[in-house]
Amino acid sequence: MxxxxxxxxxxxxxxxxxxxxxxxxxxxxxxxxxxxxxxxxxxxxxxxxxxxxxxxxxxxxxxxxxxxxxxxxxxxxxxxxxxxxxxxxxxxxSGHAAPPPAPRTLRAAGAGEAMARARTCYDHLAGRLGTAITDAMLERGLLEGTTGFALTEAGVDWFGRLGVDLASAPRGRRPMARSCLDWTERRPHLAGVAGAALCRHALDAGWCVRIGTQRALRVSEEGRRALSGLLGVRTADL
Amino acid sequence: MxxxxxxxxxxxxxxxxxxxxxxxxxxxxxxxxxxxxxxxxxxxxxxxxxxxxxxxxxxxxxxxxxxxxxxxxxxxxxxxxxxxxxxxxxxxxSGHAAPPPAPRTLRAAGAGEAMARARTCYDHLAGRLGTAITDAMLERGLLEGTTGFALTEAGVDWFGRLGVDLASAPRGRRPMARSCLDWTERRPHLAGVAGAALCRHALDAGWCVRIGTQRALRVSEEGRRALSGLLGVRTADL
DNA sequence: CCGGTGGTTCGGCCCCGGCCGAACCGTCGG
DNA sequence: CCGACGGTTCGGCCGGGGCCGAACCACCGG
The missing domain is CATH 1.10.10.10 (Winged helix-like DNA-binding domain superfamily/Winged helix DNA-binding domain)
Known part of the structure; x- marks a missing residue:
């Protein structure tokens, strides 16, 4: 022994x-x-x-x-x-780490607010924008959330109508859909191959533009129309 | 700045x-x-x-x-x-950490072999047993694997027939089905609420028994019959 | 050819923290 | 009541490693 x-x-x-x-x-x-x-x-x-x-x-x-x-x-x-x-x-x-302390300066608080609204998380969308989109996809049955986290057939079709062919998207061992804990919302948002494809499309189509040098995003007027029409996402507070 | x-x-x-x-x-x-x-x-x-x-x-x-x-x-x-x-x-x-070096002693190699066959991973099944079960569930459409990782309706029913009511299983923010990287097989196995329920059932029903003080498991004769009948899992090498 | 600039290497400083043994405390069993 | 035993606290040792500045190298521009 x-x-x-x-x-x-x-x-x-x-x-x-x-x-x-x-x-x-x-x-x-x-x-x-x-x-x-x-x-x-x-x-x-x-x-x-x-x-x-x-x-x-x-x-x-x-x-x-x-x-x-x-x-x-x-x-x-x-x-x-x-x-x-x-x-x-x-x-x-960082999802398991303690929540960040309150911001010290007014500048930092402003920057934090912008990040909380909409940002990228490596290669997918996060912040209130990210979780709102995820919620809408769950609600509309494009994403399965109660028994795991997976794209439904309707979800694959939805991407197809956007012009995104997920079947041909580059993926090694990377999961198609993955839940990523949002550290401002403390709720999950869509990551994985599908999340990355959606983010890429949003940037390519001009739905969002990067703010300055940070990873914060601003939703364009065009983006608001698209999100409202495609998913019924209200972007008033973004 | x-x-x-x-x-x-x-x-x-x-x-x-x-x-x-x-x-x-x-x-x-x-x-x-x-x-x-x-x-x-x-x-x-x-x-x-x-x-x-x-x-x-x-x-x-x-x-x-x-x-x-x-x-x-x-x-x-x-x-x-x-x-x-x-x-x-x-x-x-530990899934992202470098793979463990080869075992030094014969004893250690034996213990490693037992662990590689079947073991628990916190509260679910892992090792060749865990991945074999997961593969079988994917193959039979009880688990969705190509667009994410989620239990299908058929999967929920399957658990129901086992006498496991997943709807009433205790879950806080814990996902129903989750993919966990198996560090011996280097492939995913089933974790989350469903994985824990399955493991618990396997132990309660006597499909598996713990070997000694380690977390390695031995599959019983009864377990072999059950796994073969329910999922078509061949347990010859377990 | 010659500054300006980004990056690296090296030596030295210093503190953090992992380790131990010894002393101590509380619980359990006779 | 007393020994045995599990666990904790404390003091002290020591090495690792994070930090800097100085010297150095490489690339770029004029």
């Missing part, structure tokens, strides 16, 4: 992964990268308020740990999340 | 949560507790090979962080995962 009978997914491996996110600076990097875009090392350093050298070391660790993918261009080091699985990991984790 | 424009789910919160799992000893505690049962502080200390005092401190941190629930009984301190959300968190995280 040795005392070291390992539980299978070795503790060390789990600890090594968690340690990557256990630092405040690295965590803030990953949260920033949740916007799905590639950032330069300098941008992230300024965001977190650390020296460039410090950021550089953190990025190397995150890349070595497989969480980030890097791409060197000239004298810039661009870095982004390594893939949807990583985005999901960060989302899941 | 302050450099500290926070991403919303405050980095610090995420880091604090991750830090709880970023220690090898604490990680091994959590993985052990994935069997869904309550362990005493001493058992966990011996498992991880640390002094009782060290284990005590780790447990206090995990409890304070909300990952573990404790229950004092006489001179014992029993501790278990705080709930299914926590179990899911650990599962998700």
């Amino acid at each position: 040795d005392g070291m009978t390992q539980s299978q997914p070795n503790g060390p491996q789990l600890a090594r992964l968690a340690a990557l996110l256990a630092d405040e600076t690295r965590a803030s990097f990953c949260l920033a990268l949740l916007d799905g875009r590639a950032w330069t090392a300098g941008e992230l350093a300024r965001l977190a308020g650390v020296a460039a050298s410090t950021a550089s070391e953190h990025l190397s660790r995150l890349v070595a740990g497989g969480l980030l993918a890097e791409e060197r261009q000239g004298r810039h080091r661009y870095v982004r999340l390594a893939g949807p699985q990583v985005a999901q990991l960060i989302e899941d984790l | 302050d450099g500290m424009t926070q991403s919303q789910p405050n980095g610090p919160q995420l880091a604090r949560l991750a830090a709880l799992l970023a220690d090898e000893t604490r990680a091994s505690f959590c993985l052990a507790l994935l069997d869904g049962r309550a362990w005493t502080a001493g058992e966990l200390a011996r498992l991880a090979g640390v002094a009782a005092s060290t284990a005590s401190e780790h447990l206090s941190r995990l409890v304070a962080g909300g990952l573990l629930a404790e229950e004092r009984q006489g001179r014992h301190r029993y501790v278990r995962l705080a709930g299914p959300q926590v179990a899911q968190l650990i599962e998700d995280l």
Whole structure:
């Protein structure tokens, strides 16, 4: 009876992964990268308020740990999340973390309000917009919610009428529909291949436009009409 | 333009949560507790090979962080995962961690083989047994897998015929059906309320019995007949 | 060719936190 | 009432790692 009978997914491996996110600076990097875009090392350093050298070391660790993918261009080091699985990991984790404290400044409160209205969550829609769309799809039977989380046949057709062929959408082991906990609404919104396709369509069709450099979104007049007509979503408060 | 424009789910919160799992000893505690049962502080200390005092401190941190629930009984301190959300968190995280290295000893290899055949994963079935059942349910249309992960009407009926009324099963915000990545098979198996109900039924009906003190399971003769008849699952290699 | 700038490497500082053993406390059993 | 035992608290040790600034390298622009 040795005392070291390992539980299978070795503790060390789990600890090594968690340690990557256990630092405040690295965590803030990953949260920033949740916007799905590639950032330069300098941008992230300024965001977190650390020296460039410090950021550089953190990025190397995150890349070595497989969480980030890097791409060197000239004298810039661009870095982004390594893939949807990583985005999901960060989302899941922050969904279980304690709710954020109230914003300090008026500016921050304003920015927070914009994010709460509508934003991207890696590659799908979130905020009140995201949950409102998800709710409407559940209500209209495009999405099944009581026995799990899956697109219905009607849902697949609905995407088809939008001009989005989900069958031909690129998917590896990624689920078609997935529930992602919204950290402002504290309720689920649509993620996965379908969520990403919907977000892409919304941006391509001009339903939403990005606000400044953040991942917050503004719903266009065209978008309001489309959402109202297609899903009956009231966008008055967005 | 302050450099500290926070991403919303405050980095610090995420880091604090991750830090709880970023220690090898604490990680091994959590993985052990994935069997869904309550362990005493001493058992966990011996498992991880640390002094009782060290284990005590780790447990206090995990409890304070909300990952573990404790229950004092006489001179014992029993501790278990705080709930299914926590179990899911650990599962998700270890699903993304690097695969475990090959076992060192023959004993360990044997125990690993037993775990790979059939085991519990917090409160549902896993291992080859778990994935075989899930595959069969997908094949028979009891479970929807191509557009998400949800129980079909036929699936709800199937549970009803087993004598399991899912509508009356206790569920808070917990999803009815959820996909959980199996770390031996590297494929999904059924979790969530339905997965837990199935596991409970399998144990109650004597389809499976626990092997020793581990979370490995043995499929009984009765269980083989039931699984073969109900789902066409071949249990020859289990 | 020569600044300006983004990124990296290195050395050094310092603190956090994981570990232990010893002392202590409470419960259980005789 | 007393020993045995599980658990906790405290002090002290020590290593890891996060941070910075300085020096350095590479690319880009004029």
